[in-house]
Amino acid sequence: MKLKLLTVYLILIIPFFSFGQQYIIKGTITDDKGVPVPNARVSAPGSDVSTTTNETGEFILKNLPSAVTNLEIQPEPKHEEKVPETATEIIVDTPKTEEIVNYRADTENIPTISSDDEGSEGHSSTSENVASVLSSSRDAFNNAAAYNFSIARFRVRGYDDENLVMLMNGVPMNDLTTGRGLYNLWSGLNDVVRSREITSGLAPAYYSFGDVGGTASIDSRASHQRKQLQTSFSFANRTYDNRFMITYGSGLSKSGWAYAISYSRRWAQEGYVKGTFYDGHSYFASVEKFIGSDHSLALTFMGAPTENGRGKSSYQEMYDLTGDHYYNPNWGYQNGKVRNSSVGKNHQPLLTFTYQWNINPKSSLHAAIGYSFGYYRVSSIDWFNALNPQPDYYRNLPSFDPNYGEDTEAFIPYAEELANLIRNNTDSRQLNWDGMYEANALHDTVYGNVQGKLAKYVLQEYVTKYNRYSFNAYYNTVLNDHTKLTFGYLYQKQESEYYKELTDLLGADFYVNLNQFVDVENPTENSLQQNDLNNPNRVLRVGDIYGYHYFANVSKYSLWGQALFNFDHFDYMLALNVSSTTMYRDGKTKNGIFPNDSYGKSGEYTFPDAGIKGGATYKLNGRNYFFANAAFETRAPYFDNLFLSPKSNNRVANADDEFITSLEGGYHLKTPKVKGRLVGFFTQYTDETETIHFYNESFHTFTNYTLTGLNKRHEGIEAALEVNVGHGFTASGVVSAGQYFYTSRPNARITQDSKDTLLAANEIIYLKNVRLSNGPQQAYSLGLNYRSPRFWFLYMNVNMFDGIYYDASFTRRQVQSLDLVETGSSKWNEILQQKKSFNGYSLDVSGGWSWKIDKQFSSLKRPAYFLINIGINNVTDNQDIVTRAAEPLRFSFADKNLDKFAPRVTYAYGRTYFINLSLRFN
């Protein structure tokens, strides 16, 4: 049995090569106690060079390209501390080789970006991805931010994705229409995206001007992949239950070729949340050719086709009734099987072509071309002249008295009866698929020249298709001993196509392309009802596009330059960026309500922007650093915020660029026993434009609020202290204490999709001093780590979260909402008071063991390792941490009854585990 399996591995392992060595850099790797680290791998990113330290921690790095500014250090796998779901590398950001010896070979926790979509309701609807760690040097703060705080959807400094510039092999990876990071493109490819360079805040990067949240650059080129074969299998109870990964890196051949391939599969019949399945494959291939030692060409292709059943946040009432904070209204039984109505499908392959030219020992040029394409689809139920099928529709809940509370005494037994029904009967709280099929069988209808069963319910998919093109080039040169210059040019273009597709008629024969929200005053004149006047009264079958159909086209040019000055005790930085963003909408349907304003191209809107940042670092000595940075920039509005209602028309807000001021300053302490930092930050966003869309009960239609003059402030401190207490123990404490809030009263332009009538041109929204809802504004962590010389480790962290605010509703903060309410009365306060969730706490424990198992594979003559990592998050199974809660956007202006529409709440997972087994041949 064992022999046979071994043969399998031999076949897979054959393509190993060795390569030659020429030029030399020497160094020593020690840990923070000064103990030499043997068998650590040292390599220079972007080159073919890597080596291993000897028994005394010394290494000789040969054939090194001249412009290397970083070294990558991987500890011997035996000592590897692998926290589940995290990467295992450190990139030391230092230009001088002799400093390397002072850095501890260690691991860095970079969270895997998950693509689960629980609770993506609500107007902020920011992506559910947790942003990456924003710093390269290993630090207790970054560990906590990336790993321990992620359960509460913590965001560093409260920033959204758009504040962090992300690159993959030099190709920009932020969506141009929304600014969101495109983490989903490489989900599951953990093995090959470990080589990262990250700068936090306003610190300079040599590959991008960056943004207020910093930059992250991932390098997955073949030469950056370890020369190894690694397979791993994981068990978990999170979004998915199982993960398999296999990755092979060839290393660089004598002829200058390197290649790497990776495949992974993640799946679950049912994830942590009931009714959510997961099925993801990921693939990756990269080939790189060095021409001489100065030129490198790399072609990389990756993708992650993923399907998953989604969860949805619900009301506290439903959580209480079901006794389940993970109640998911999206699914129901069909023929006795669980079927989820909200299925996400995502596949956006990415192709990158990267060229690197080390022109001379002082200069280098990088150029990258990127192309990504594909789709993102989310299904949901659509219905026409039919009963609302959502099981947690507020009118279906016991709290809703259909008779206006006139006879509460009589209503109590019915409410109790309904509550019992929901408590005890799964069918009464989940989707009724069989009922929808039955309704679809009942309505024989003649429509135009078609006769058949007219669907009352269908399954639709909201489809977005993407084409993203980009070209990025940057040139780095060392001018003299004190000065380094960088120049860059970036061009990005994105075409996003949006439409709805009918994907399942649920047993009926056809459906109609009519706008059900239109009030038809004159039934003989039904043009208003037409979703597309160019194809009126169209009969719909499976696969047809309907509803809306348009393209969002955005292109952007940027030109930037940066100068870094290094002196004995001071470093200075100055960077400039200019850019121009152009966008337009191209409508493919002629909407019945906006016939003159929906079909064809909108105007082209161009926004020129500029940014400047500068900073200084005072290096008191090798242990104490003081720094201060400042940035001022303008930012074009995003397409989705500029256009009032791109699903129905070409109209735009009278929007201007927003202006951003960001300041940061602080202190870093780096001693062998104690490391720490204390950083203050202040970022002010002025004149932001934001558009939200929601179904408005008062108007029986989708309503659009476009806010202009929206100001926000993010301010606070970050502190971390890590003390080596000896005997293998390290203790750490982390604090992120911020305040993120609105600082203006924006103007809302309120439009609706069912009528060409402006609801308000300049409605003031009273948002000043209202908090933002973007995760915990305060987070704290205490950690204790133990590392055994016998190749195992144990980590423990206690975390606390505070300042998790309900997302403020705009509708509630209008004058109209307070009409006839006495100022300062309890009702007044009830309407205006922003709710805060309870403080949350969690306990995380993780551990790992590794074995060197060369003997079992002695025939390979390669080092082989077997690793087990186990992580348990939220050990105490605290199911009361709110990750997101949103005040309802519907407001009952008539009776001002806040209980009528309840907030939707999402809870963090309770106790979860992740067990990873891997086998590695170097």
Added chain:
Amino acid sequence: MKKYIKVYFLVFTVALISVFSSCVKNEFDAPATANVDPDLTISKTIVQLQALATGTTPVLISTNQIIAGVVIADDLSGNFYKEMIIQDSTAAISIRLDQTNFNSLYPIGRRVYIKCQGLYIANDGSGNFQLGIKDLSSIGRIPSGLVAKYLVPGKWGIPVTPKVVTISALANEPRQTLIRLNDVQFRSADTGMTYANAATQQSLHRYVEDCNQVQVDLYSSGYSNFAGLSTPGGKGSIVAVYKQFGGAPELLIRNAEDVNMAGSRCGGGTGVSVGTGGLMTIADVRNVYPGGSAVFVGGTKIRGVVISDKTTANITGNNMILQDGNAGITVRFSAPNIFNLNDSLEIDLSGDSLQTFQQALQVNYVSSSAVTVLGTGMVTPNVQTTAYISSNLSLVESTLMKINGVTLSGGTSGTYSGTATITDGTGTLILFTRSGATFSGTIYPTGTVNITGFVSNFNGTPELIIRGTGDVQ
């Protein structure tokens, strides 16, 4: 150590197999939808259940009673809202439920079984029975989440045949049953009118009559999808739910297809549409009048100059006379006329009716908001003799005429009030003045005078109507 590796390889092998064999299934079969009744035993007919209601106060049905009936009215059109009517062979009852678009599962023609225990029943005082939950002293709506507990759907596609009755005999029918009236029409004032006000979503009463002018109220919701449709002008049948409201019968249709009135009206006339949908001369309007009551096609307009004078009140308050070239017409407003003598107007006649009143052609129930004032005009009277007017009534009806060299006689004590006589060399003509006219008490001149006025057709007899004493010179 080797033990662990064996474990690993075992796990890994299983993993590899499972990676390529496990598939996350997301294909689904369509459930079979059988058209059958539930296995429930009916314990009472609807009439028997109604007997439980003691009056208008809701009575709890505390025993396990099951009724069944076929849905005869659902909420597809919006004319019924959160109310379903079911009927069995004995009677009908209204179910009040807090669901919009319940028609998706309980459409017309589907049998519904109701497990009544726990619900309340009451008579609304007019003999309409309602089933629901208690809401103070009346019947409230069943909470949406509980509807499926009480209402069990059965077979669908059951034909519902309304009982044919007459308007006079309606009161004998069980309330809320589906009835059909044959040979009925909308009363003339209600033809070509919208069923309800779709713009303001106001409900409206229209009246349906038989050829003996026995009328019944047709009540339609402003939220219904047919609210903005015009009522037909012809005669035919109507299918509706019969309710009793405020001591009088009331009909509610389920949708616009319940009304089929394309035949000739009582006493002739097709009630068909007239008009071009654009601007017409009054002469053309007179020419296309088909008899009976006709309805103007949307967009039809006329222009003209007002030749009557509301200030002297010698014309019914809601009326005015409009002349365009050599032709004129009576315009009747739904409210008192606000336009002045010599106003030049354009009137949108969309949906208005064209009919005769005492044989004079008249546009009915114009709204002031349909009138645009273009400016001021002046109509030069057509100078003719009394003989000409008498023998050419259809040409001169509602136009301004002048007769020279006449003498006036008769009337009430020498005043204009009432019926006086105009005499010229060719014959005589009636000069009619309303007693309510501001000048009715004025003594008319006794000598030879010239007289100007518009011609009114009173049941085939021409009468001259002056606007004031200045018309006599």
